[in-house]
Amino acid sequence: AQSVTQLGSHVSVSEGALVLLRCNYSSSVPPYLFWYVQYPNQGLQLLLKYTTGATLVKGINGFEAEFKKSETSFHLTKPSAHMSDAAEYFCAVSDPRGGGRRALTFGSGTRLQVQP
């Protein structure tokens, strides 16, 4: 079984400020981890993923995330927020065996607001 907890349903930052979106997971097997972004009235777009290897993962649009096994965390960061980063962000966990319900389990999402 696997689950994802995203702390903070809403996060507001000023343009140019650091973005930090928190994600903690629970999984019975070493998981794969993902961050997706969803813009209004659109589907989800993959930002980045961790499968194996380097624990610091770089994604699109300047985002990165670090897998910390000891903390069961996979927090998403960006050094300097852009107005265009305003969206809903979802952390997701996957069972490496894949398929079915194991494929992706999502958190409840964090809405990022960027203030001018």
Place this chain on the structure above:
Amino acid sequence: GAGVSQSPRYKVAKRGQDVALRCDPISGHVSLFWYQQALGQGPEFLTYFQNEAQLDKSGLPSDRFFAERPEGSVSTLKIQRTQQEDSAVYLCASSLAQQGNSPLHFGNGTRLTVT
């Protein structure tokens, strides 16, 4: 096509009506998933196909929900006798392989409103 295509984008149904939602996955993608996303929530798994075989339907909330992918490409999610609690965005996703590191590509979803 360039991505996963879903139709219609919006559907309004009166309670008790049947609806059919269509998904065209990326060509060649083996795996196809349906998710339900309620307002303000993350997507919740409904069902999974590998080619034409429905391997997991454990997320379907009731026997009013039915999905098929008869030729291993296009998929249809059917909801019979719709209820207000069925109002949500229904997302379809496909992936090239079945392994857990194969990223899912999502369509823009169908927003179903049951009145």
